[in-house]
Each structure stands twice: as C-alpha cells, then as structure tokens.
C-alpha cells in the first residue's frame with residue numbers, strides 16, 4: 561500500500577464526526593463515524609483526537625504515512641474557525657490535539673459545505689464540471705461553491721451563504737438576526753412551517769391529516785403527503801421551489817456555476833419539487849444561464865469526507881511539502 565498517498569478527511573457534523581481515508585485517485589479505502597461530543601477542554605479534545613488516530617491505525621496505516629489531513633467544520637472559516645452553533649468545540653485546542661496525532665502535517669480546515677461541494681465536484685455528481693454550487697437542504701440551508709477545483713471562501717469566509725440570502729423582505733425571522741432568508745422557506749423547517757400555515761388557513765379545507773409532520777423539520781412526511789396529492793403539501797413545495805429558484809437565479813447572475821447540486825436530507829424528495837425548482841430558476845434567471853443543470857448530489861453523507869481529503873491533497877501540493885520538523889514548544 562502506498563500509504564503516503566492516503567489522505568484523511570474528517571467531516572465534523574452536529575451528530576457525528578465522519579472520518580475516511582481517500583487516495584489520490586479518489587478511492588475511499590475506509591471510513592468510520594464517531595458520535596459528536598462536547599470538546600471544551602484539553603482532556604476531551606485529546607481523547608477525541610486519539611479516537612481519530614485510532615481509526616487510522618485500525619486501517620493498518622501509521623499516522624506518519626498519511627499524506628494530509630482535512631477537517632471540515634460546520635461554521636465560517638477565515639483566520640480561524642468562527643462560530644459553530646451546532647457543536648460545542650474549542651477549535652483551537654482540538655486542532656492542536658489533532659495536530660499531535662499527525663505531527664508532520666498541518667491540519668487543513670475548511671467549511672463543511674465547501675468540503676461537500678469540493679467532494680461532489682471531484683468524485684460525485686459534479687464530476688468533470690469546472691464550477692459547481694452545492695446547496696444542502698436539511699434542517700437549514702447550507703451551500704458551498706467551487707471554481708476550477710478551488711473552494712471559494714470569500715474575504716470574510718462567508719462566501720456562498722445562499723441560505724441567508726433575503727428572498728422575502730421583512731419575511732419570517734431568521735436565526736442570523738435578519739428576516740426573509742432562503743432558509744426560512746426552503747429548508748426542512750421552512751417547508752414544514754409553510755405546510756402548517758396552509759393547513760391552518762383552511763384554504764383547502766381539511767388536509768390529508770394521515771400524513772402529518774412528526775416534528776418541526778419532518779419535511780419528508782410533507783413530501784409523502786405531496787405525492788399522495790395533499791394540496792397543502794403540494795403548495796408548501798411550490799413556495800419552497802419558488803423562493804429557492806429565485807435565490808439561485810440571483811446567485812447565477814453573479815457566479816454562473818456550471819452545475820447546481822442539491823444535497824442534504826430533503827434532496828431525497830427532489831421528485832416532488834425539482835421540476836418546479838428548475839422552472840422557477842429559469843423564470844428568474846438571465847437567458848444565458850437559464851438552462852443551468854440542477855441535479856441531486858450523489859455522494860450523500862460521504863461528500864464531506866471526500867472534500868476534506870481533497871482539500872488536504874490540494875493544500876499539500878500548494879505548500880510544496882509537509883513539515884519535516886517538530887515544534888519543540890508543542891507541549892500538550
């Protein structure tokens with residue numbers, strides 16, 4: 561095994577931290593998942609980093625044989641990791657501990673949506689495209705943007721925050737402190753909220769109440785209801801498609817991606833809304849990009865692993881080589 565050509569991708573999510581080893585050809589040779597924990601002190605960070613090291617060793621690979629480590633985090637990455645509201649982690653401390661596991665490498669950190677976009681562009685549904693925008697439709701709406709194989713982070717690490725584009729001025733309040741963001745209409749929560757509003761309005765009379773969302777983000781049940789012909793559910797997805805299509809058309813005016821990929825849990829309901837989304841996008845976009853390919857992502861939960869590994873691979877090439885020294889003051 562040419563172990564020096566294996567790259568470790570770590571995708572730090574709200575429920576699980578996914579890890580995988582990927583070679584330069586894009587073969588995922590092994591992956592694992594560790595439940596996410598609070599990492600707020602040295603002991604917890606060190607123990608978690610050691611578990612990641614154990615995963616690598618369990619694959620029969622020495623830490624020294626790993627060619628690079630990419631860490632995807634659920635937050636804005638600029639000079640350091642910004643706020644990550646879905647996880648409680650002392651990032652500086654955790655990255656130091658992770659560094660300790662791989663002392664000859666620099667841990668390369670990127671935003672998780674950017675990682676997923678990079679992964680999809682490399683080995684998934686965006687393969688062979690020069691540029692791709694990935695929109696993840698989950699509890700919230702995330703997005704990542706890749707051009708010529710490079711993630712675009714922006715001047716403040718906030719590039720590609722499609723979920724927080726305003727599509728309804730003075731609309732539904734958003735956790736970002738503003739109002740009317742895409743996320744409030746096109747996320748799983750947004751769809752459920754719209755569905756409930758239509759049901760409460762009584763506009764369509766009694767809804768098909770045998771398919772009722774079990775919680776605030778259970779949009780897949782709304783999908784089922786739409787497939788069963790429930791007019792409130794169908795309308796909820798029409799609203800979602802209209803707002804998201806509007807937003808993506810504005811994005812296309814600026815960055816004109818070759819392909820737009822849809823990921824996240826709600827993308828499994830694309831049969832319900834994809835045609836409407838494409839129609840909405842075409843209605844609102846410039847003629848030149850109105851036929852932009854919009855399709856579902858394909859790597860599903862592994863996109864972040866691929867992307868983080870790929871990022872480490874590219875950064876290693878950019879850096880020229882790995883560190884061949886150890887910081888004598890590295891005392892943990």
Ligand SMILES: [Zn+2]
Pocket residue numbers: 723724734735736737738739741743
């Ligand atoms: Zn917002």
